[in-house]
Amino acid sequence: xxxxxxxxxxxxxxxxxxxxxxxxxxxxxxxxxxxxxxxxxxxxxxxxxxxxxxxxxxxxxxxxxxxxxxxxxxxxxxxxxxxxxxxxxxxxxxxxxxxxxxxxxxxxxxxxxxxxxxxxxxxxxxxxxxxxxxxxxxxxxxxxxxxxxxxxxxxxxxxxxxxxxxxxxxxxxxxxxxxxxxxxxxxxxxxxxxxxxxxxxxxxxxxxxxxxxxxxxxxxxxxxxxxxxxxxxxxxxxxxxxxxxxxxxx
Ligand code: ADE
Numbered sequence: 001x002x003x004x005x006x007x008x009x010x011x012x013x014x015x016x017x018x019x020x021x022x023x024x025x026x027x028x029x030x031x032x033x034x035x036x037x038x039x040x041x042x043x044x045x046x047x048x049x050x051x052x053x054x055x056x057x058x059x060x061x062x063x064x065x066x067x068x069x070x071x072x073x074x075x076x077x078x079x080x081x082x083x084x085x086x087x088x089x090x091x092x093x094x095x096x097x098x099x100x101x102x103x104x105x106x107x108x109x110x111x112x113x114x115x116x117x118x119x120x121x122x123x124x125x126x127x128x129x130x131x132x133x134x135x136x137x138x139x140x141x142x143x144x145x146x147x148x149x150x151x152x153x154x155x156x157x158x159x160x161x162x163x164x165x166x167x168x169x170x171x172x173x174x175x176x177x178x179x180x181x182x183x184x185x186x187x188x189x190x191x192x193x194x195x196x197x198x199x200x201x202x203x204x205x206x207x208x209x210x211x212x213x214x215x216x217x218x219x220x221x222x223x224x225x226x227x228x229x230x231x232x233x234x235x236x237x238x239x240x241x242x243x244x245x246x247x248x249x250x
Contacts, residue, residue: 065122093147097136118147
């Protein structure tokens, strides 16, 4: 039998300790423990060139705050790329990156090796982004104090797509964004909770009816909350048919 694929993620950060607890918990912890993912953390300061281990400097042209210098990042990347193993995809986490989408996470989950660069301070010298990274990713339209929380968010989304890391092989199939839609509502016991019931159809035992009902729910929820997600041309014929039958908004 072929040996299972191991993904390596190298993280470049000024705060290596930030990752210790999350890496021992939940899906990240499980992925690491099972040997499906190898996460290596590198301190950017170790790649500084002076004895003060300087990694930042004032911005040219003036302005508030400090900018991450290009040399330590570049030295780290050169060293990491020289390590044995598959050639890595270099990703910079920055609020200026492309908004992270499930479809992109899926594509990146096929990579064998990824390097994540966590920026800090007011930003990172633009030449790193322009000439030394393969892509830039943002986890949302807000500014974090650094790329570390973004790296954890990205890692979580990535690692749970490795089938053996998911608790149940099926649990990823019908979830939010899988077909460009939000997920249908889920219910569990008790059947009556503080006077609030559960849709009757879920007790019908008719799997086909339940499947279609869930589709309808997913579509109407998406239209209500995230109409921007609906691209009619990308909908399956079945989804398009259900969508046409949904009551129109006034
Ligand atoms: N660093 C700071 N803010 C960020 C964001 N929104 N996404 C990714 N990296 C970031």
